[in-house]
Amino acid sequence: MANRTAMIDVGGGFRAIYGAGVMDRMMEDHVHVDHCYGVSAGSANMVSYISGQHGRSHTFYTQYAFRKEYASFDSYIKNHNYANLDYVYGTLSNHDGENPVDYEAFEKNPTGFTVVACNADDGSTKYFDKSDVSYDNFDIMKASSAVPVACEPYVIDGVPYYDGGIADPIPVQKAIDDGYDRIVVILTRPKDTVREQKKDIGPATILKRTHPEAAEKLMNRYQTYNDEVALAKEYEKDGRVLILAPESMYGLNTLSKSFEGLERMYRAGYAAAAAIPAFLGS
Template sequence: MVAANAQNGEAQYFTKADLHPDDYRVLMASCCIPVIDQPCVIDGVPYFDGGLADPVPLEWAFAHGCDRVALILTKPIGQVSSDARDKHLAHLLQSHYPAAAEGLRRRVWRYNTAVQRAWELERQGLVCIIAPDSTEGMSTLTKNRAGLERMYAKGKQDAEALVRWMQNAKQDESVGT
């Protein structure tokens, strides 16, 4: 999991060693939406959603020993995001957390660049991308239960492709390719 340090804008990567029973701060920090939420504080450091610093942490995963990466996107492949909303929110964040505001201004560019890289790695068999065909009009903060349930069911169905990819990877390893 990744969170963005609100003070310096840098990515902070958390591993399972950072997770503790009944302490959900790492999870909270990794999805703490700037302006909407106050930063989540861990050991005196305020954090926001990791998307500000590293929205798709592929390079980190490969640099830390992963041979293959499963990438689960919340938007359809090819859907290019606009940064207009982020720029507005960055303006609101600027006075308290200027580095986080800069990360927010660059978030869409970082995301689109990382997804482009993921497509390249997918063609090489190193990444499996799971993405919805449609968001069905839903957004990050939706409360549409029926829509969420449809997206959940579709996600379970799409996960079958991930299982096949993982099985193929195991077969490739057993024959030495």
Template sequence: MKLGIVFEGGGMRGVYTAGVIEAFLEQQFYANYVIGVSAGASNGVSYVSKQRGRALRCIIEYANNPRYASLKSWITTGSYFGMDFLFGDLPHSLEPFDWEACNNNPCEFKIGATDAETGEPVFFDKSDLDDNFTVIRASCSLPLFSPAIQWKGRAYYDGGVVRPIPANQALADGCDFLVIVLTQPRGFQKEPQKGMGLFKAVLHKYPHLVEAMQNRHLVYNEELERVAELEKEGRALVIAPDSGLIMGRTEKDKTNLKAAGRQGYLDGLDALKTLRAQSLIS
């Protein structure tokens, strides 16, 4: 059986996902397949490299560094989240990324991004990863908050714009059962994107991307419906934070981040118990 993990994005809410990953690695649960978008991809790569604690540290220990995420970074680099810090300083020196472990892991790893010109989803794989983590940068580059990332002659933005919860892609790639890690509580519904006038003005050369941003809430809510269907059919196990866990995309309070990571860890352990009870893992 091909078991896959789907990691939703969500900016700093991804610390919940990092906690889930810590539980999985601690218990040596290694899936055949991983797919993530945005923060789900940047966290997922630490799961693929099997580096315990790394995903949590990369968020909690550096969240208040102005180079990590800040208005200053937005003004000086064009990106609210400091891409050169996140995908340069962190993996190369502060929290070294284990390339050997990543490359030796037979797990498939897919990274979702949005083609700026077509407004369509694109999925990269492990072979596309480079020293600069370019395709993961692309997956994390939210329109307006980050510039487009160039890769092999094309411009890309955040994968969460058009495929925020890529469960269908995982199934298309042959997965038989999915563990889907959300960063919003059950019952959440995304509202229409605010400030579309500004998006249209700034992104005028990418009309299909603007259209995708305009429809983003519809796509997100449809994908949530699909997740619920898969869960009801017994084809997926969903892990989601409590409704009491209220965090924004740009959360920086260390106490809140630690609490969210802890909840993710505990929920991850509970999920593994369920998977074992259903004989889906040993």
């Protein structure tokens, strides 16, 4: 019986260009999976992959991301959002935008799509699916990419959401439970990097004033991430998971970047993708 195949992209702000490199190589090699699980910026990579738009994500990271409308302190002062999610997933991506999603191709592709977000009110994990995307409506990616404190929560149907990375950063157990037995996991930190709590303490303390449940998730994100990497490694031992991860972060982090670092991260992802066809067919 053929394997049921899936791919997880954990995102990670500008580091997520690593996944863009992976998926551009997959498109060139005509490698398909049955289901995509996207977290934060990883979900945007996957929309371009499902719609078959080679190079589209690379353009966002290496060209548009340097515009102040895309992500800047100007944007934070003006919109209370460091990353202007409406600009990224609306102005640029809608049918009349500068680089529109090929929505018809996205919709026709049978590949399933799950996007992870965190309910800002109660801290629960929300799994959106492909049916929640519609023509010129990519709100679920905005919800999944709303980094706490750097962004306001993104509201869908009256419910505020934050970045999926604080709820289920590497949804490998979700993919296993959904019945997939060959799962490519795209990390954007080196595989053996242990995430620490210290960077989340300040933002979580601020967040606690307005969204205490989400703040608790943020405070514990380091442990959730580390536990899920460990779980992915266990599944990798028995052949169900292939972890792709860069050897370095090339000076990138969630909200800062350099053109050289972005290009190096992209090339690293592109090269790593060579391992995927044999794994999916094993």
